[in-house]
Amino acid sequence: MKLIVGQGSCGIAAGASKAYKILEEEIKNSGANIKLGSTGCIGMCYLEPIVDFIDDDGKKTTFVKVDEEIAKQIVKDIVASKVDSNENVISDEDKEALAKQKRISLRNCGIIDPENIDEYIESGGYKAIERCIKEMTPEEVIEEVKVSGLRGRGGAGFPTWFKFNAARQSPGTEKYLVCNADEGDPGAFMDRSVLEGDPHALIEGMIIAGYAIGASEGIIYVRAEYPLAIKRLNIAMAQAEERGYLNKDLFGEGKFKFSLRIKAGAGAFVCGEETALLESLEGNRGTPRPKPPFPAQKGYWGKPTNINNVETFANVPFILANGGDAFAAVGTEDSKGTKVFALAGKIKKGGLVEVPMGMTIREIIFGIGGGIAEDKGFKAVQMGGPSGGCIPAEFLDIPVDYASITKTGAIMGSGGMVVMDETTCMVDMAKFFLDFTCKESCGKCTPCREGTKRMLEMLEKITEGKGEPGDIEKLEELGKFINSASLCGLGQTASNPVLTTIRYFRDEYEAHINDKKCPAKQCKALLTYTIDPEKCTGCTICARNCPVEAITGTLKEPHKINPDICIKCGKCYEVCRFGAVSVE
Amino acid sequence: MRYVTLTIDGKKAVVPASYTILQAAEEVGIEIPALCYDPDLEIVGACRLCLVEIEGNPKLHTSCSMAVTDGMVVHTESEKVVHARKMVLQLLLDNHPNDCLTCQKAGECLLQKYAYMYDVKFREHDGAYKPEYTDTSSPYILKDEAKCILCHKCVRICEQVADRQVLTFANRGFETKVAFDADMSIEESSCVSCNRCVTICPVGALLDKRLMGKTRIWDGEVTEFKCKSCEYGCDFEVLSKNGKNVAVRAKSPGEGRPLCLKGRLTSEFLNLDDPETPYIKEDGKFIEASWEKALEIEGILDKLDKMDSKDAEQC
Incomplete structure (x- = not known):
């Protein structure tokens, strides 16, 4: 019998470590023969902490939202052989949400213990690299990746085999392999989950890629804000070295030896851009270099370098173990395999999902994600983070593949899906993302440094009710210019959230500018709070709760709000029991 | 050396394959405006003013960083390019003080030159500076x-x-x-x-x-000379106004010509009619110094003095 506690960052944040301790004590006290283990994140963050029970017959029961009491109850129920009666057993609906997914890059996440290499090996790990070294030439490895149709999962979707091949063909004997684990999009945590839940999948993927391109040294550039990921990577690397997968002649064939090290990033979003990442690796300020030359020609210290992201590498062992065809059998014609998405925002079941390419956005958000929180109306979904764009309801039924997403003006991106409901103001949303890119701009090139600031100022003006006719056109002109003239991918996509919201929600911009109204009632400066004298009973609760004494009136008489004093905090609206306060 | 042939604004250019578009354009007499490019410095592609259009390529590219290829067709002043340049210049002017009237750099300022060239003007706005x-x-x-x-x-x-x-x-x-x-x-x-x-x-x-307020580029004469402090021989200019040498300034350092303060002070001392007090840095503070000390010739002068007095005694 075994209990497995999900201990990814999300689980720990929800109290998994506490649950683990309670379980440990209770098992000890009960004297039952129950082993206790840990695993990474299964993706259902909204149900954390999650504990799996596997009985002696191998039957699995999942418990969700395990707090101290539930943890105690679980051990009691196991001892009494009545686990199914536990109230916190996962619902069929949640089980189904998991069953609808297809897990390739997350194949081991939430199942194996990331700190135990044996569990990775037992699940078929390190078989792919063995096959590569013993049976295949590097060219054959690249061919297998070509057959799989795998495209880069970091955002741009460039064919992975092509990058491998370019680095292999690039002249020189000293080459480098870099893993971009500087995941920085707001609301995205795909890579973190792999790093924390299945670090050996990344390590094996990198060894295979190193063999394919002829690089004997690999570097994982991981953001310093992922301490657990770094800890587990270090453990995994030490174990891999002990078993002879790193720093040793692989399988004694005299063909290939690979070393790997970690470089923790210092907290700049732009370092997710590959050339800025290289500058940072070399110890410089993280600013992008002009391309061409591409890293495959002149990368780390001027040597041919191949850079891929975590999810891409995590797919590689699967491809080499099962064949490129097996991967290509999943997905659509131009987008093979699966994609991991981080569901965030106004969604019921926030978390991580991996689905076959080609599934519709509706199926992901409503079928798996359970729909919109509080059953409000769906408005849009932001795909691709601050570099992406919003996709409105009319495109809910498009399939998730590179071409279809690009057509909407958004991008596949690295997998962030921030869901917005009817109460989201799209101008405010665009302002949020632009504020992010503006702050994260490295300041090197003129269009991004100066231009994003001016766009942000215009959006601030609009949301403050100071917008003027012509502002939308100015935003469009400046946005298109920044996209076309900036040095790196950050600048070249910085305006996308603004341009797509203008494209699909122009009426909201016009309402802010022309009517000085925020249709979603989010932009404070444009709101007016009033009290309906018919409905007001003069209970004084609003006046007593107003933090700035803007409400006047005597007991049992209708009250009034002085708009000159009102700071639009919404407190009166919240506390009124008679629905007398309205906001326009 | 391998050569490639390309077309820039309708002109045929045959240049080494290692050239960038900007270098190739220079070769055929086409000046591409640039603020961050300098032939002696590493390429950074930061200002984005040298953007050009390459046929068959949807994006604009910086000519300072883009290598030439055979058969490439480049437009350096197409409508798209000019629009982008105007935008770059406007963004720069929007964050630059309108101070050209009294600015020491007036007449030699590259931002001024290109803003004039592309007819981009200062404008009032209430955004940040x-x-x-x-x-x-x-x-x-x-x-x-x-x-x-x-x-x-x-x-x-x-x-x-x-x-x-x-x-x-x-x-x-x-x-x-x-x-x-x-x-x-x-x-x-x-x-x-x-x-x-x-x-x-x-x-x-x-x-x-030390040049400020004394003369601007159009006010007087500029004469080049070489510094005589050491064997590098860095290039300097002496600026004169109304027949008086009023200032000395260093020119761009060349290969192996690093420029230094001592050379500059020596040049001032030798060339100026009325050289200003020199300063030297001691313990992180600038302090007034005698010319002897600033030029590090105190020891030499002492020795010369001693030798003079010895000569006098012998006479």
Whole structure:
């Protein structure tokens, strides 16, 4: 019998470590023969902490939202052989949400213990690299990746085999392999989950890629804000070295030896851009270099370098173990395999999902994600983070593949899906993302440094009710210019959230500018709070709760709000029991 | 050497394959405007003014960084290119003080030159500007942060001398600025007042303080000469106005010509009718010094004195 506690960052944040301790004590006290283990994140963050029970017959029961009491109850129920009666057993609906997914890059996440290499090996790990070294030439490895149709999962979707091949063909004997684990999009945590839940999948993927391109040294550039990921990577690397997968002649064939090290990033979003990442690796300020030359020609210290992201590498062992065809059998014609998405925002079941390419956005958000929180109306979904764009309801039924997403003006991106409901103001949303890119701009090139600031100022003006006719056109002109003239991918996509919201929600911009109204009632400066004298009973609760004494009136008489004093905090609206306060 | 043939604005250019588009254009007499490009510095592609259109390529590319290829067809002044350049210049002007009337750099400023060329004007707006900050701590260099266009030239030219490397960047995004060491004043920093940065600054952000207010480029004569302090022989100019030599300034440092303060003071002393008091840095402070001390000839003069008196005794 075994209990497995999900201990990814999300689980720990929800109290998994506490649950683990309670379980440990209770098992000890009960004297039952129950082993206790840990695993990474299964993706259902909204149900954390999650504990799996596997009985002696191998039957699995999942418990969700395990707090101290539930943890105690679980051990009691196991001892009494009545686990199914536990109230916190996962619902069929949640089980189904998991069953609808297809897990390739997350194949081991939430199942194996990331700190135990044996569990990775037992699940078929390190078989792919063995096959590569013993049976295949590097060219054959690249061919297998070509057959799989795998495209880069970091955002741009460039064919992975092509990058491998370019680095292999690039002249020189000293080459480098870099893993971009500087995941920085707001609301995205795909890579973190792999790093924390299945670090050996990344390590094996990198060894295979190193063999394919002829690089004997690999570097994982991981953001310093992922301490657990770094800890587990270090453990995994030490174990891999002990078993002879790193720093040793692989399988004694005299063909290939690979070393790997970690470089923790210092907290700049732009370092997710590959050339800025290289500058940072070399110890410089993280600013992008002009391309061409591409890293495959002149990368780390001027040597041919191949850079891929975590999810891409995590797919590689699967491809080499099962064949490129097996991967290509999943997905659509131009987008093979699966994609991991981080569901965030106004969604019921926030978390991580991996689905076959080609599934519709509706199926992901409503079928798996359970729909919109509080059953409000769906408005849009932001795909691709601050570099992406919003996709409105009319495109809910498009399939998730590179071409279809690009057509909407958004991008596949690295997998962030921030869901917005009817109460989201799209101008405010665009302002949020632009504020992010503006702050994260490295300041090197003129269009991004100066231009994003001016766009942000215009959006601030609009949301403050100071917008003027012509502002939308100015935003469009400046946005298109920044996209076309900036040095790196950050600048070249910085305006996308603004341009797509203008494209699909122009009426909201016009309402802010022309009517000085925020249709979603989010932009404070444009709101007016009033009290309906018919409905007001003069209970004084609003006046007593107003933090700035803007409400006047005597007991049992209708009250009034002085708009000159009102700071639009919404407190009166919240506390009124008679629905007398309205906001326009 | 391999050569390639390409077409730039309808002109055929045959250039080495290692050339960039900007270099190839120069070869056939086409000037592509650029603020951050300098043939002696590493390419950074930061200002985005040298953008050009390459046929068959949907994106605009910086001609300073893009290598030529055979059969390439380049347009350096197409409608799309000119629009982008105007936008770049407008964004720079929107964050630059309208001070050309009294700016020391007027007449030699590259931003002024290109703004005029592309008919881009200052405009009023209520958005943010760079904070106005002028570092007057050095008697030799004046740093006016509000005028900086972040072309990176000063940082790169300072980096070229291994034991200097004083200039760097601080902050990011709109707050990015050029800093001396860990954002110290010029006086506190390890700056040796060689003025390499001043010679390359395309605008009035880094100025030769001893020249300020004395003359501007159109006011008088400029005569080149070589410094005689050491065997490098760095290039200098003497500026004269109304028949009087009023200032000396360093020209861009060439290969193996690093520029230094001693050379500059020697040049001032030898060329100027009325040289200003020299200053030297001691313990992180600029202090007034005698010419003998500033030129490090005290020992020589003492010895000469002694020899003179010995000669006198012998007579």
